[in-house]
Amino acid sequence: MVGRLRLWSGYVLFFYVVTHLLNHTLGLISLRILEAGRHWFVLMWHNPIGQTVLYGALFGHFFLALWSLYRRRALKLSSWEWTQWILGGLIIPLGAIHVVGTRLAHELYGVEPGYPWVLGSLVAGDWTGIVRQFGLPLVVWLHACIGLHFAWRLRPWYRTWLPLLYAIALLVPVGGIAGAAIALRDVADLAQQPGFLANLFERAHVPTQEGIANLYAISRNLQIGALVLLVGVLSARPLRDLWERRAGVVRLDYDERRSVAQPTGLTILEMSRVAGIPHASVCGGRGRCSTCRVRIGGQDRAKLPAASPDEQKVLARVGAPANVRLACQLRPPPGHYRVTPLLPASAGPVEAYRRQPQAHGGEHYVAILFADIRGFTSISEGKLPYDVVFLLNRYFRATGQAIEAAGGRLDKFIGDGVMAIFGLTSEPQAACRQALDAARRMGDALSDLNEAMSGDIDQPLRIGIGLHSGPTIVGEMGYARATHLTAIGDTVNIASRLETLTKEFTAELVVSQELLDRAGADLSAYESHDVEIRGRQGRLTVRAVKKVSELTALS
Ligand code: HEM
Ligand code: HEM
Ligand code: FES
Incomplete structure (x- = not known):
């Protein structure tokens, strides 16, 4: 106010x-x-x-x-x-x-x-x-x-x-x-x-x-x-400091190693600053940016004052749940609390307005895509390191653009492979359709890339894509600068497994029937397999598509 x-x-x-x-x-x-x-x-x-x-x-x-x-x-x-x-x-x-x-x-x-x-x-x-x-x-x-x-x-x-x-x-x-x-x-x-x-x-x-x-x-x-x-x-x-010291002490545990005790009256952000603990605060503690937000717990959590309407507005903007507060606005009464800053100390203005309901962890129905270049080791053999990096970067750019154009979120590149998530901001059916669309676009992008590089590589690049959908745990994970929004759980493991099955079925795409049903896509013309997945009861029905660019016919 x-x-x-x-x-x-x-x-x-x-x-x-x-x-x-x-x-x-x-x-x-x-x-x-x-x-x-x-x-x-x-x-x-x-x-x-x-x-x-x-x-x-x-x-x-x-x-x-x-x-x-x-x-x-x-x-x-x-x-x-x-x-x-x-x-x-x-x-x-x-x-x-x-x-x-x-x-x-x-x-x-x-x-x-x-x-x-x-x-x-x-x-x-x-x-x-x-x-x-x-x-x-x-x-x-x-x-x-x-x-x-x-x-x-x-x-x-x-x-x-x-x-x-x-x-x-x-x-x-x-x-x-x-x-x-x-x-x-x-x-x-x-x-x-x-x-x-x-x-x-x-x-x-x-x-x-x-x-x-x-x-x-x-x-x-x-x-x-x-x-x-x-x-x-x-x-x-x-x-004022003298008066507050008499009122009692606030103890904050940041993690197992870092604990701070200060007289009452300071905000959590001020306590971090006094203790020299790096803490994001893009707006300088004016309660506008939300980057200082922390998850707060501990034995005395119930004693905390309610958020003011201004604080509530900023928290609602980023979809924060009830146990998340703005560190620059919250002055805890004497007691013992646990705080976890939710953004890395280096967070910038972009994070201030990014709305990610999943950022604090939650279960969501998403589609997961895994893709890999087939036989990349033999392609890279005998090539200069510079050429390998150049080739990979062109491939990453082509696949990254295809995923984003389809509405997906590029999660990570792992070696010559890539993982993408669909459905962070869309409904399950749209998510599954986006994943199929991304696979098709990746096939097209790879054909273009092969054509452009025909003089530079002995054999065309081939791709293997695995697609599966289901409820998944999504949240911001990692540590410090290496924190990002990702998904973990069975759905992810299965999508990864389907990608490796592309070798066995000599297909470019292996997609679960679950995802196809959700998307409302009919791939009955393609061969079907019942596969066993380690750690999962029952068998999973999948379809194998030899050439992913054939999916163009899909609506
Ligand atoms: C940015 C800096 C300036 C500020 C904050 C400022 C502020 C003010 C204020 C508060 C008044 C009284 C107005 C009222 O009560 O209605 C005033 C009047 C006036 N200022 Fe400034 N002033 C600034 C710069 C200048 C400069 C550089 C000049 C030029 C020589 C100037 C010329 C005048 C004149 C002629 C009046 C009388 C206007 C009137 O009340 O009809 N001011 N100014
Ligand atoms: C014509 C005169 C003035 C103009 C146009 C002006 C304008 C502004 C603006 C736009 C802000 C940003 C508001 C915000 O971030 O909340 C601000 C903040 C501020 N102003 Fe002024 N101001 C004027 C006079 C003064 C005077 C006379 C003082 C003090 C003696 C002052 C002290 C401050 C302080 C301390 C802040 C806030 C800084 C902070 O919270 O970090 N301003 N002012
Ligand atoms: S520092 Fe910007 S809202 Fe707390």
Whole structure:
């Protein structure tokens, strides 16, 4: 909730700055047009709604930033995060006098806060005023762009729109600063005329010397107030730690070797960070990416607080079951828990939006394909290693493309063989049809490859494919970077066995009748065998297809 409010307050401020900078850009044309543009700007922002939204966002954003500083336990920020925080902090000393000198000067002294007043004051003042005024848009823009980049980079549309956003991020500030600079030069030129500035200030209803001193004092007090709040928050942090230490200890077991104990109050992600345990957190702990998710168990699991609606939404997006929580949002009460991070620490933005209901393990009806090149050892004999790798890679590309085009998931390459899964996102019948389609496409791809390489290989490559379907355990398995979604169980073993039977039946494809029935495919024209499978009761009926490309006739 806090994160979302801060983001929305950031959006409002960003929109304000964009309109302000677009207005400044008109300074490239003339002072008159610049001031005319301001009337549209004033129409948008100088009304009760505009002012409430703008100043509500400004103060809200500031207090939410302080709150997030208080809540964060481990101040181990990335260099980008540090940059954003420091730039955010700089906005106050740079911008205070500008806001006080325009809005508050209008409220207190009836000053007309237009470009003549702001630019005239800069010309009349010393160079520090100009540096501050032109430093402000740079600092604000960088601060906002870093924030928006981190908020948006996980969204699926971001990559597509990046070139356009990049152009906007460059053009808006350059246009605004250039327009303001040209306007400042124009006013400085006009100020050479005697009495010009005096006339300009008079029309802007400039306050008395005393009034101006008062505005500076208010600006200074605002900055001191912000600093006091910042120091207050920083000193409240150790007190909070003391208080929480008295409340009890949280113990987390990551595995047999790694266990962490910390005072209550930290999130699981913060505990990982404090203990130096690598933990994925693509959004930096803002509860948006889901990459920090952990399976949580242990004797005190029942004590855990329920997930907030925001956390539930993110968990639902990735289809997480009840025992999975976001490590960056969960602050366990004192107790003993077991946690298993579900993504490798190196997980990137892609994982954040990938929906895999099977990722946490479950039984699904899938079709499995195993394929192998027949007699590859004799083909590779007498060839240079370079040629063998080249040949294999062409074969892998052709088969991989055939599997993906049919809607399957390439599971792994094992030596010169390949395993693929169908049905992770489709119904059983569609899965079985996809598997048959993939086999046919692989046959076609192999014919094309043989033709293309006829001069390079003595004999054409031949393939053996085994297909079977059934309920299978599917889940993310492995360790660290070697973790991926795969399937295990009888169905997989049988598909692999059918692939080896292609040699015995001198066929390119051996497919179980079970899969054909599910697919609604009639292969009764092909020879049928009842085969015995080790570890399985009863015999399995299969069909052997000599040339897999003949399957083209299948619908
Ligand atoms: C990106 C950095 C800037 C921020 C965040 C900013 C912010 C503000 C704010 C909050 C106001 C008060 C508006 C109101 O209460 O309605 C204001 C007014 C104004 N600013 Fe800026 N400003 C920035 C840069 C500049 C620059 C570079 C100039 C050009 C010299 C400029 C010229 C003005 C003028 C002329 C007004 C009076 C507009 C009006 O209220 O009609 N600002 N600005
Ligand atoms: C016109 C002025 C400002 C604009 C346009 C702006 C814009 C933004 C945006 C778009 C974000 C990203 C929101 C998110 O990720 O939740 C953000 C975050 C933030 N802003 Fe601002 N901001 C402004 C002023 C300030 C000020 C005055 C401060 C502090 C004194 C500040 C401190 C922060 C902090 C601490 C964050 C969050 C960083 C984090 O959670 O890691 N901002 N801002
Ligand atoms: S770190 Fe992104 S959701 Fe937890």
